[in-house]
Amino acid sequence: MDITSSLLDILCGSIISEHIRSDDIGFFDKEKSVSFFRKKAEKHTADKKKNVTLETFDGDILLSERLDRRILPDVPDPTGQRTSFDRRGVVDDPNDVDAVMKKRKSGIRYKSKFPVTVDFRDQDGKAHTLKGESRDISETGILVRLEKEDAEQLKEASETELRFDIPPGSMPEGHEMSIHTAASCVRVFERDGETCAGFEFAEDLGTYMHRHKDRYLYVSSVILLLFISMMVVLMRSESVIYFKYNAVMYSYSIIAAMFLLTRYAFGALYRPVKIDPAFKPSVTIIIPCFNEETWISRTIISCMNQSYPPDKLEVIVVDDCSTDRSVEVIKDTIEKIASAEGERTDIRNRLSYIVQEQNAGKRAALCRGVDVAKGEFVIFVDSDSFLDPYAVVNLVQPFKDPKMGGVAGRTDVANTYTNSLTKMQSVRYYIAFRVMKASEALFDTVTCLSGPLSCYRKSIVKEHEEAWLNQKFLGHKATFGDDRAMTNFVLSHHRTYYQDTAVCSTIVPNKQKVFLKQQMRWKRSWLRESLMAGAFMWRKEPFAALNFYIGLLVPILAPIVVAYNLFYVPFTQHIFPTTFLVGLLLMSLMMSIAQLFFRKSSTWYFGFLFCLYYEVVLLWQMPLAWVTFWKSTWGTRMTPSDVKEKEKRQRHKNAPVDTAEPDAIEKNEGTRAKADAVSGEKHAAPSAGKHAENKRGKHANV
Incomplete structure (x- = not known):
């Protein structure tokens, strides 16, 4: 009997007492009884699903909070008329931010x-x-x-x-x-x-879950992680024994295993910077927007609803000449907030928008916002990312270190439960941030301050503004990978960090076609920016530098290694790649168990599925990225570079050129081709007005 049947039999057994009658199956017959239990289990599962309703929004399943009567309930009241007094008669100490955050989360309905x-x-x-x-x-x-x-x-x-x-x-x-x-x-x-x-x-449910579930999952996941790590080490010791027979492949095997194990080990040692209530510098949040009418209102409200002094927080929305209702939605949202809040928090002077006269690209839009920003720090937020009310106060804390140049927050997936693809991405996002970025933060060398939520010293952004806008690689203008590019400018002379307690959530692709195009774009930008970062990373701490160069080498060589082990060896030497497949299984399980350890979530096994999906599908995008990493087209929306590429293709066909963004892309891909939790790169904004046109018209992608 296979594992699936065994699990199903267990499920059947759990409902026997509820459904079985002695005359239903007569005398015991294994085949008939299993069939009976199987039908009962399927009916039991179907009945449970039928009675559950989850709210959908624009085709995605999102958490649906019951809204507060106030539009900005978490903003401190400068007049003192409203306090953090809850309905149970408890007054929170505003200086104990952790307690306030915990109490707020427990009260969300x-x-x-x-x-x-x-x-x-x-x-x-x-x-x-x-x-x-x-x-x-x-x-x-x-x-x-x-x-x-x-x-x-x-x-x-x-x-x-x-x-x-x-x-x-x-x-x-x-x-x-x-x-x-x-x-x-x-x-x-x-x-x-x-x-x-x-x-x-x-x-409360937190205490209940800890007693009945979480502590057991914690212990079991720790044991499993230690067991998997020990198995990996034992398998790599075999590589040492047989090293002389194939030095290249066994070297790669040892290096890759040690690289991944140390990433998990360093990620476990990471701790976020604690909040200092006295450290709240002035910040400006800049939201670039392009055809994001569905989500932009929610993004603006989340950026304004911050537990942060109102006089030190400014929000600027820069629309990149959208062709949908984005500008109208932006105006309505600003008016809605201003009307609800009145003059209490000075909304009209803290929340503004700019409309670009022509589509100039996300970098130009961000720079346009930086040019007029009043804050000492600038926070870049994607137009379909939603900030936790305590995101800003957590995000700025690492800047108490004067050498800190940029900080990335954590990006969770907002539409996790839409389908299997979004569940896989949810696990991948969390591990990419909580393990991979956290391990880099241990050495103050985070190599990508992701687009959904990142903060920089404004002076550093201004210093590299023109170089960022003008960036070219092998003669081609760089249009995507803006987050990695800016990170390189910052990291070359400053420190970068990851703050796990600064949380935002974002919408990820729920369709395979859009997801694959996004991944292709990310691989190109990763390869381009990693090669450029290699020119200065050797100056960082030795272990951080070694970690970076190994992290660059392993993904580039991975397709060759996989092809060698799965195809060349079996067909030429007639040896089944058992060791390789077991190693792949163990690494996949490590990702899933790490998700179980940190989040105690039912999505944990999608980490295993994502690793298999990566090996079968995503891995083979890397060779294509090798030979096309200079391309500047997005593939999921009609940016100026995409228009030029389309013109070039159609010239060969002598066909008329249609430069309008296709309806299919507008509807199905426009809101999803975005900067993700790992690479954060999305075409969301431009440059505007006469000032912008005169200052950087020559840099626009038109």
Whole structure:
């Protein structure tokens, strides 16, 4: 019997007591009983899915928070009229930022719609069971829709217990599990024609999950990580023994294994810089935007809703001559915020927008914002990235070091639960930041300050502004890879860092075609900028430099090594590549188990699937990147470089040129071809007005 069948049999066994009757299967027959249990399991799973509803937005499944009555609830009130006083009568110490952040997260209510069972006893001690459906849930309580007559019984109830399953996508990753907890009914009321009962949990979900799930996952994942690491080391010792038979391949094997193991080890040692309440320098957030009408409003609001002194925070939106409703949405959002906040936080002087007269590229848009920025630091945020309310205050903390030039925040995937592709990307993003960037941060040499959320000293950006805009490689203008390019300018003479507590979430591609084009673009920019970084990285700390050059060599040679082990050796020497495949399996498992260790999420096994997907599909993009890494076309939207490429192709066909952005790209790809958590590169903005046209018209990609 295979593993899948065994797991299914276990699932079947868990529902026997609920569904089986002795006359259903008669005398025991293995084949018939397994078939019976299989059908019951499939029906059980289908029934659970049928009763769960997740909200979608523009085709993506996103966490849906129940909004506060205020549009900017986390902004400190300079007048002192509003304080951090919560409904439970607790006043937070504003200097204890960690406690305030924890309390805020525990109070976020997420819209939900899944079955809830309520068990209780009446005044006579008689047990009752009610069936309801959730309407929202937080760490501390849940709102349940019930029949009116059922809800009335709860007013005199005692020994109340709740049973429900939190489905993936209803709450942040790691919360998906079965809950059976004591609770108390705090109120019953009518809303929108429904009778609802509000329950407060006897212990918050964080504590409950730690007792029933998290601590066991923590211990088991640590054991598995140690076991996998030991297995990898033992396998590489075999490479040492057989080194003389193929020095090149075994050298690569040893170097690659040690490189990955040290990355995980250094990532485990990483710690973010703690918040100093007294350190809050002036910052300007710059949001470049190109055809992002779907997400730009949410991005602007998240950037304004920061737990940061209002007089030290400025937001500038630069529209890159969008052809959709982006400008209209930007104007409406600014007016909405200004009307709601009034003069209390001086919105009209802190939130502004610029519309470029022509499409000039993301770099020109960012520089246009930098030119008018008032803050000492500038924060670059992509137009489909959403900031946590404490992102800015965390992001600036490493700058207490005067040698620090740039800092990257963590980027999570906002649409994780849309499909399998987004789940794989979610695991990849988290490991790329929490392990890979964290290991680089240990030596203050983060090699990519990702586009969704990164912060720089404005003086450094201004110093390299013209070189950044004019960047060429082998005679071709560099249009994407703006984040890596700026990181190189900063890293060449300053330190760079990764701040894990500065969090934003972003929309990732949910279609294979768009995803593959994005990955091709990233590989080209990675190769280009890594080669350029190689000219100065040798001046950094020896271990950081060694780590960088190995990290450059391993991915470039990977296609050759894989082809040699999977094709050349089996066909020429008739040896099955067992060792190679086991090594690949172990490294894939390490990525998945690391996700389980850090996030306790049900998406952990998608890390394993992503590694397989990478070996089968993404790996083979690298050879193409070798011979096309000078190309400046995006592939997922009609930038000026794409228009020129299209003109060139059509000239050979003697066909008329259509330079308009195709509807299919506009609809399906426009909002997704973006700077990702690892490379952050997206065409989102331009340069504008007469000042911009005169100053850098010669640099525009038109």
